Amino acid sequence: MLHVRRPPVRLTLTLAAVLFATAVLGLGLLRAATYSAPAAYSAPVPSAPFTATDSCGAYPTKATRELRGMWLTTVTNIDFPSRRGLSEAQVKAEYQRWLDLAVAQRHNAIFVHVRPSGDAFWPSAYAPWSEWLTGRRDGKSPGWDPMAYMVDEAHKRNLEFHAWFNPYRGTQPGPVGPGADFRKLAPNHPLIQHSQWAIAFPKGKTARLYFDPGIPGARKFVEDSMLEAVRKYDVDGVHFDDFFYPYPVAGQDFPDGASYAKYGAGKPKADWRRDNVNTLVREMNTRIKELKPWVKFGISPFGIWRNKTTDPTGSDSKGLEAYDAIYADTRKWVQQGWLDYIVPQLYWTIGFDKADYAKLLPWWAALVKDTKVQLWIGQADYRVGEEGDWSDPSQLDRQLAMNDEYGVQGQVHFSAKQIQADRLGAVTRYRDKHYAAPALVPVMKQLPASPPPAPALTGATRAGGKVRFEATGTGTSWALYRVNGQTADLVATGRGGTEVVDPAPPAGPATYCLAGLDRSGNEGGVSAPIAVAA
Structure with a gap:
């Protein structure tokens, strides 16, 4: 098969500035912008190597391999559910509409916020029900299992489901959240x-509670709470964003002196x-793979590791440094290979002085080179329409073109409501130019592989402007190819x-072939061609 990338386009330079919901998502995204068990699932198992034909009759098959997704944010009901306390039917209907949007954008994954702050969108032995779902802080069940439904519905549409967790956040600030007031927590928090x-x-007013990252027992509990979801549900990925220790606040230090005194072992506090x-990242990677080796683990960190003025191996940037801050x-x-993918949040424009997209992207591309870790980019759809260069509807289009030039293997867009x-017209612009055809998820060689044998197309019917096929042996998912000139395109x-x-x-008449894929996206053999009359 020919695995293709989208054609590059000409790039230009631009600037940016922003304000975002700091009280909700924290200073991370503001600084990123400005700097001031369902029984149905089955595991892939090793099998004898299968040689795919990689052709539809005489024509080579051709498909783009690229992760395309969006973040669906639940905290304070930013994206979903639209408000607290909706009925089961209302929540399900809203979720289906978000999945329909993902399909319309030709995405192949969705990243759903299932643990925003010490809570859960599933019946958990480790956390209370999320108030952003139930509308309450009493810990009482809504009477159904949203996580099971969300995973199942995503899979019906052939979307990977990446469960998005915030490990150490315990609450959201008031007045929308309980802040640091223990009296306002669910009784089973x-x-x-x-x-x-x-x-x-x-x-002050923006206080929230954190699980202390320096206490081994707290870390183990947080890991266990997230792994509970991996164990119970057929998720495709475990996903963290940029929040571990909190972003700095002028004149204040995170008050972890007691745990540092007990566990610091003489190391500098930083x-x-x-x-x-x-340790959290390393242990989560190990424990996920021990539990379900096919589940992907990735993190979407702040877009700057260190500036080269601080460390010669850092990026040509002038912003907050995740390593130090x-x-x-x-x-x-x-x-160290503790991740399967990394999604740096490059929430700046091409040419922005403190954090130039055109300079940070090559740094990240060089970092992942010759590793098993795939590079996907976090795209700032939420900034479109701001003053300055974000008022140019071509900005994201240009960034995606640059991603192609540097071999980026995917994009995740923040967030669902902004895509909607x-x-x-910026989303339509980049979708039509860069996501015009469907894409298969990129293969990760470290994951289990069990490509299925070639399926069969046994019949076809043209009606209602579509061609429907009778098929057998499609694997975990299927890919349909149609001959177009000298190739058979996905x-x-x-x-x-x-x-x-x-x-x-x-x-007019057309010729098709079908291939099956395993759980990890490895494609097996291609069927014999079938001709469909006009």
Whole structure:
């Protein structure tokens, strides 16, 4: 098969500035902008190597391999659910509409916020039900399992489901959240049961509670709470964003002196904090793979590791440094192979003085080179329409073109509501230019591989502007190819067991082939061609 990237386009330079919801998502995204068990699943198993034909009759098959996704944010109901306390039917209907949006954008993954702050969107032994779902802080069940539904519905549409967790956040600031007031927590909140793990930071109205990253028992509990979801549900990925230790606040230090005195072992506090985060990342990678080796693990960190003025191996930038400010040694995570993918949040324009997209992207591309870690980019759809260069509807289009030039293997867009809004037509612009055809997820060689044998197309019917096929043996998912000139191009994908359909066939006769893929996206053999009359 020919695995293709999108053609590059000409790039230009631009600037940026922003304001975002700091009280909700924290200073991370503001600084990033400005700097001031369902039984149905089955595991892939090793099998004898299968040689794919990689052709549809005489024509080579051709498909783009690229992760395309969006973040669906639940905290304070930014994206979903639209408000607290909706009925089961309302939540399900809203979620289906978000999935329909993802399909319309030709995405192949969705990143759903299932643990925003010490809570859960599933029945958990480790956390209370999320108030952003139930509308309450009493810990009582809504009477159904949203996580099971969300995973199943995503898979029906052949979307990977990446469960998005915030490990150490225990609450959201008031007045929308309980802040640092223990009296406002759900009675079964773990920071009531283990108050010695709780740290309030910062002082004042924006205070929230954190699980202390320096206490081994707290770290183990946080890991266990997330792994519970991996164990119970058929998720495709475990996903963290940039929040570990909190972003700095002028004149205040995170008050973890007690745990540092007990567990610091004489290390400088900054090194000890970095070690705490490194341990969480390393252990999560190990434990996920022990539990379900096919589940991907990735993190979307702040877009600057260190500036080269601080460290000659850093990027040509002038902004906040994740290594020093929030103790996230993102470079080490890649070098040690603790991740399957990394999604740096490059939420700046091409040419922005402090953090130039055109300079940061090559730094990240060089970092992942010759590692097993795939580079996907976090794209700032939420900034479109701001003053300055974000008022140019071509900015994201140009960034995606640059991603192609540097071999980036995917994009994740922040966030779902911004894609829906399509301000300035920017989303439609990059979708039509860069996501015009479906894409298969990029293969990760470190994951289990069990490509299926060639399926069979046994019949076809043209009706209602579509071509529908009878097929057997499609694997975990299927890929439909249609001969177009000298290649057979990918025209549709779907989950195994769902109907094989070409949604937009040509008016004239056409020739098709079908391939099956395993859980990890490895493609097996290609079927014999089938001709469909006009």
